[in-house]
Amino acid sequence: MQAVFLLLLVFVAAFAGLARRLKVPYPILLVVAGLLLSFLPSMPRIGLDPNLVFLVFLPPLLYSAAWTLSWREFQRNFVSIAMLAVGLVLFTVVGLAMAAGSLLPGFDWRSAVLLGAVVAATDAIAATSIARRVGLPQQVVDILEAESLVNDGTGLLALQFGLLMLVTGRTPSIIEGVGRLFFLTAGGVLVGLAIGAVVAWFERWVDDGPIEIVISILVPYAAYLLGDRVHVSGVIAVIACSMYMSRKSPEYMSPRVRLQTTAVWEALTFVLNGIVFVLIGLQLPYVIGQIGGMSRFVLLEYGVGFSLVTIAVRMGWVYGETYIAFLVRRWILKVPGERPEPRKLFVIGWGGMRGVLSLAAAVSLPYTLPDGRTFTQRSMIIYLAFCLILATLVLQGLTMPFLIRRLGLCDAENLNTEEQEARRVLLREALVHLDRNRSKDRDQSAMLGELIATYQRRLDAISTGPKEPAQGLIDRARRSDAILAVLQVEREALIRLRDEGQIDDEVLRTLQRELDLEESRVHTGSNVIS
Template sequence: MMGSGVHAVQAVFLLLLVFVAVFAGLARRLKVPYPILLVIAGLLLSFLPGMPRIGLDPDLVFLVFLPPLLYSAAWTLSWREFQRNFVSIAMLAVGLVLFTIVGLAVVAGSLLPGFDWKSAVLLGAVVAATDAIAATSIARRVGLPQRIVDILEAESLVNDGTGLLALQFGLTMLVTGRTPSVIEGLGQLVFLTCGGVAVGLAIGAVVAWFERWVDDGPIEIVISILAPYGAYLLGARMQVSGVMAVIACSMYMSRKSPEYMSPQVRLQTTAVWDALTFILNGIVFVLIGLQLPYVVGQIVGMSRPVLLEYGIGFSALMICLRIAWVFAETYVAYALRRWVRKLDVKPPQPRQVFVIGWGGMRGVLSLAAAISLPYALPGGRTFSQRSMIIYLAFCLIVATLVVQGLTLPWLIRIMGLSESGHTNREEQEARRVLATEAIMHLHRTRSKNRDQSPLFQELIDRYQQRLDAMPLERERSATGLIHQARRNDAILTALQAEREALIRLRDEEQIDDEVLRTLQRELDLAESRVHTGSMIHP
């Protein structure tokens, strides 16, 4: 890094924050996903004379950036959609990783200078997994249909574990010369995955139990930041997948959060995590672009045009391998369901299949894995392919983030893949159920208390107006307020009835987790307005 000591680190950190703020603001003006522009900006900045050397430490990625970003990405995953798309996710997260590694082992020896099949396996392990950070940061910003977003995000989270396992096997073969058996590989995969999930669920259960006894925003925010680090480090300590531990912990706590988080704490926590993930994401993507001088400087004996040719050819090969696997896997799975299991399923839509294949973006995890490779092997042999692996990983990251990321909105538009109706129908039905539940609760409360004041009738009338005016529009302020304390109590109990109905709809799988979070935020804001004295309508 630039200089040494605390002041040097502070200067670099502030410089990165300035880059993130400036170029993310520019991306907003240009209506471009900010991760793409930040990578391009990092590339351009790396050419400026006098630009400080800002290296990418693998430990910084794996131990500082990765846990909270994985946690944030997994928090928004829908458990219902994860279950429904499990076969597709597993085939991408496990099958595609293996297919990529085998494909490179077969062809890399004849295409890349100095690569044997073991080096090719290591290269495949480095670049096989898509990046959860990139998928979450870009997929939701380019207008992808929700089902495709769900598949890409879940794939990118799960295949982090399979990719790192493949990297471990690749290093074992390279260092020891021993090739693990298929049984050994599957056993390790099951152990690392199940062990990581068990650790994550245990951490999540303990944290959720503790937070039921705490209703303090700052404390719960600190706990939420500690949770991913605790799950990751404990998973690594127990020699299971820290990645899977973080994902399991986050999904468990996300599902339980409506029960143990108060509305005020939930609003505060969401705001803090939005800012935290934006900062970490921004720094990561700028750092990717700034690595160009380091990556190119590692390779000697090749001209720039030849390097560029290798980078473009390798990136094109990886993209084609993914698209080929996605199409083959999708249609084989359809044939098995249709002709073997005799299920009445709809045929795949080639447009959606192609977009899933095109959406396999790589990110900082691949680059960190490549940089973490050893310089030398036991016996004093130099690992001569290390520099080329880092360079090819960098080229693939830039190609998938920039080229595929920028073309995704265009593909969605020309293929007519806008798919907003499904979620809107679920959300609209959920709004209807919540309003109905609130009306029934108010009627029961009025009858129980034998309260004939106009308070309950006014609130019932307003909820009825919401039902009659679907889709819901923001109500205007009413005049003629009645006694505020009693009115607020009635509103709060009605809002609680809505929350209970909302959780019930989620648990019965009538609505998606995304719909729950959307409506839950509205209810939290409504309760917040009650407590601040600005709430005058249900």
């Protein structure tokens, strides 16, 4: 087992490095590499344990993905996210159930519903890993990431109902389904917020990097397991906890600890993501080995056809729901609104990538039914889920950059405008603080005057060209305490801008990291003139 784990780490490092050289999102290349490696005769068979995915990989990866979600954009796009995370999941289950029930041999309506439930949810791991690496417009990234996180909860609920219908033969009512969804979601949110509040309160009394890093790793597991223990959505609990703590982290986490924690989590999520995507590719022999009595050509037809139908179902919902909602608001409610932009809708529809969660859900299906009969459709469901993952990750992931360029959707302007305006506000706040201190402390007047001149040059440079490098300030600084005081003023202004909704969380994290690095240089004494 140890040798297999080390082998996976070697694969991850090697092929991720190759992906960087080829300028390809590393999840795609890792899946393809795992697929090719699975054909090697000496390659060990590595099965996918659903418990390993749900209990080991899923909590930290969900926590990491939710940490970068923008609360402001989540609120602004809430309707779109809800329609994708809830409405599209139900539409996918029904649409694929109808298609599978009529096209796939041996599938009755119960097993067809179960197939739709297995692949209904997009994968947060895949969406987060790929969306930010292909230059998607920020609004589209926000919607895809939030959808892929929230619909993990609704997708697992659909899977529960599918298993209930398969095992008992009873179809849950609409009231039961809505009530169950509300209970799981609301309960998960409450559990996540409760854990987040307790941990955030405790963190205020701790300022030790290793301790806080260990706590941050334990938190997603605690939220997931506690949510599961009280029979609510552990997925939603992790997401709510992560978003709450991300929102509060600028207030309780020191700059030094924040830099350390960020570095550890970047490495952790990279390793976990890499292992997950390699494992997906390595499942081919396991998947094919379970299906007998069908030629490879027939299996290929089923896999390609199912993937195309699933992509078409998502496209149909994204366009249909958006335009219907727009017409209802405009003609019936008489509410003015922006006309939907077909280019962005196409990218949202094309971005519905599946990942390891769908495969783990398929592998977790029972081998036998309560009456002792073999669940013969299980192997086909696993195979079709595997085909859909390959099609959406590889086909859609590789073509996404080309589509963005062809559709002209490079949309960094709005975020850059917010960032530049935030820089102006921070520099103005720093200048006011320094000028006030200079008038109070004549002994430090010369040094503070030098800092004021430096900040003024940086403020002037925002309108005329690139910002003066941060170390320029440190090189000219003579008093560390004066610099630290200015940095604290800038941080307070930055949090205020975030809380007032003037900047996005992404802008806050970018500028906050710059301030943390400046403070780190001060503490280490690098580039400081005494």
